[in-house]
Amino acid sequence: MTMSDSLPLAVANSTSDFLIVLDEQGKLRYANPAFIRVLLNGRPAEGQDLTRMLDAPSAERAHSAIASALAGKNDETHHVELFHVDPGGHSKPVFYTLSRVEGGVAAIGRDKTADLELLGEIVQLNMQLEEKQTELADANARLEVLAITDQITGLYNRHHFFEVVRHIFEEARRYRLPMCCFMLDADHFKHLNDNHGHMFGDLVLREIGDRLRRNTRRSDILARYGGEEFVMVAPNTDMATAKLLAERLRACVDREPFTLGSTTARVTISLGVAGTEIVDSGPFDELLVCADRALYRAKQGGRNQFQVHTAADAGSDGPTGTQSGSARAGK
Ligand code: GH3
Ligand code: MG
Ligand code: MG
Numbered sequence: 001m002t003m004s005d006s007l008p009l010a011v012a013n014s015t016s017d018f019l020i021v022l023d024e025q026g027k028l029r030y031a032n033p034a035f036i037r038v039l040l041n042g043r044p045a046e047g048q049d050l051t052r053m054l055d056a057p058s059a060e061r062a063h064s065a066i067a068s069a070l071a072g073k074n075d076e077t078h079h080v081e082l083f084h085v086d087p088g089g090h091s092k093p094v095f096y097t098l099s100r101v102e103g104g105v106a107a108i109g110r111d112k113t114a115d116l117e118l119l120g121e122i123v124q125l126n127m128q129l130e131e132k133q134t135e136l137a138d139a140n141a142r143l144e145v146l147a148i149t150d151q152i153t154g155l156y157n158r159h160h161f162f163e164v165v166r167h168i169f170e171e172a173r174r175y176r177l178p179m180c181c182f183m184l185d186a187d188h189f190k191h192l193n194d195n196h197g198h199m200f201g202d203l204v205l206r207e208i209g210d211r212l213r214r215n216t217r218r219s220d221i222l223a224r225y226g227g228e229e230f231v232m233v234a235p236n237t238d239m240a241t242a243k244l245l246a247e248r249l250r251a252c253v254d255r256e257p258f259t260l261g262s263t264t265a266r267v268t269i270s271l272g273v274a275g276t277e278i279v280d281s282g283p284f285d286e287l288l289v290c291a292d293r294a295l296y297r298a299k300q301g302g303r304n305q306f307q308v309h310t311a312a313d314a315g316s317d318g319p320t321g322t323q324s325g326s327a328r329a330g331k
Contacts, residue, residue, distance in 0.1 A: 018094065018109035021101060026050050026066050029104060038111070039084050039092070055091055058082040069098040069105045076100070081112070150224040152202055153209030158231075161223035162284075165233050168221065169284040172235060172276055179235050180242035180275040181287045183295040184212070184249065186228035187268045187303040196263050201228075203260045204267055211252045216245070230269075231288070239275045239308065246271050246306035254304060268304035270295060278311050 012019045012032040018039065019032035031045035039053065050066075051059040058081075065080040072078065078098040083091040093112040098105050148160035156164065172179040186192075186208065193201040205228060212230060216222055225231040232249075234242060250271060257266045272295025279287045290309040297307040 016111075018096075018111075019107075020045075020050070020109070021104055021106050022050055022066060023104045024070060026062065026105075035109070039094075041086070053084050055083045055085050058084075065096070065098050066105050069100050072100055074100050082109075150209075152205050153224050154206070155209050155213070155230070156221065156223035158223060158225050161221060161225070161231060161233075164221050165284060168233060168235050169287075177236055178238040178275060178277055179233065179287075180237045180239065180245075180273055181284075181291045182230075182232040182234070182242070182246060182249070183225070183272045183288070183291040184230040184232065184269050185271075185295055185299070187270055187299075189228040189267075192265060192267065196265055200258075200260050200263055200265070204258045204265070207258050208253055208267070208269065212249055215248050215252045231291075237275070239273075239277050242273050242275055243306070243308060246273050246308075250304065250306055270298035270303045271306035272296065272298055272309070273306055274309035278309055278314060 015032070016034050018035040019030075020028055020035055021030040023029050026049060028045045028048045028050060031040065036042060036045055040048070051062050054062055061080050062082055065078050069076070069078045076099060079096070080098065081093060081095050083093055085091045093116060094109040095112050096107045096109045098107045100106075148156055148163075150157045169179065171177070186204070189201065192204065205224070208230070209222075209224065212222055212232070216232065217234070219235055221233040221235075223231050234245060237245070250269060253267060253269045257264045272291045272293065274287050274290035274294060276287065279290050290313070293313070294307040294309045298305050301307065
């Protein structure tokens with residue numbers, strides 16, 4: 001029995017939590033050593049008014065919490081956060097749980113400073129985390145653009161071209177929409193590099209890309225296919241329109257010479273065009289192969305021109321039946 005009587009006292013003496021008993025006027029009847037050490041700075045507790053140790057809003061809250069506890073039942077608890085102010089003006093947040101006891105109110109308080117500091121650290125860490133997440137999202141966005149872009153021209157790369165076109169091609173087939181595919185290849189590019197250097201060649205590739213982009217619709221899918229070759233798909237485009245477009249693209253490269261510093265050179269391109277009007281079954285690759293064959297004919301025919309894959313070509317690989325447009329032919 002003695003043991004069980006002294007046990008609560010031992011706990012009250014050793015805990016770092018604050019333990020107090022208040023009379024009905026809110027004056028201290030008892031305070032444990034932690035309360036005396038931390039909140040009374042070693043001064044005796046008895047008879048001291050709790051509310052005088054608090055800032056004004058806390059004193060109000062303490063009054064009403066004590067009143068509620070006194071009015072409540074024995075096993076009811078009331079919670080309140082109170083700010084203790086020391087003579088130096090520093091305030092310490094303490095979270096109290098109050099309950100009614102004989103002749104007054106007992107309160108257990110816990111110092112919230114450490115919790116608030118921890119909360120501050122968590123808020124800080126969260127902000128840092130958000131910053132990192134934004135950085136990561138930006139880096140990912142940049143990576144995504146890099147992954148689909150050709151470095152020299154800024155056009156789509158070959159891989160992304162196929163990704164985009166697969167979907168458009170399937171839709172064209174399904175709804176029987178006309179669609180044309182263009183293969184474009186710079187003429188005598190090896191000579192250009194040999195005569196003016198690789199850097200000039202790169203500049204010309206970029207400028208060709210710009211000119212092609214300026215002369216196509218936003219809905220056209222334009223990409224660098226590799227080396228000095230480009231590829232383009234024009235959705236919703238019939239063969240008659242494709243021929244006009246092919247000529248426009250040929251002319252936009254031919255029209256103006258290319259200049260870097262003091263170096264100027266004239267560059268031309270050849271084009272092969274194939275459309276779903278003629279190649280009306282099979283996978284996209286077949287359309288591409290037909291466009292490539294037409295390009296071959298354009299090279300054979302003297303370059304700086306376009307050739308179109310026609311119905312007559314469907315059964316043969318020869319040049320019979322191809323339609324052409326070239327600068328020399330006078331369009
Ligand atoms: P053709 O008219 O028959 O197409 O002749 P061509 O010289 O353009 O064709 P060929 O296939 O013989 O040579 C292509 C040249 O394109 C060779 C290569 O040095 C050049 N080339 C390929 N990729 C690049 C590149 O990224 N930058 C530069 N500057 N040149 C490139
Ligand atoms: Mg070439
Ligand atoms: Mg080539």
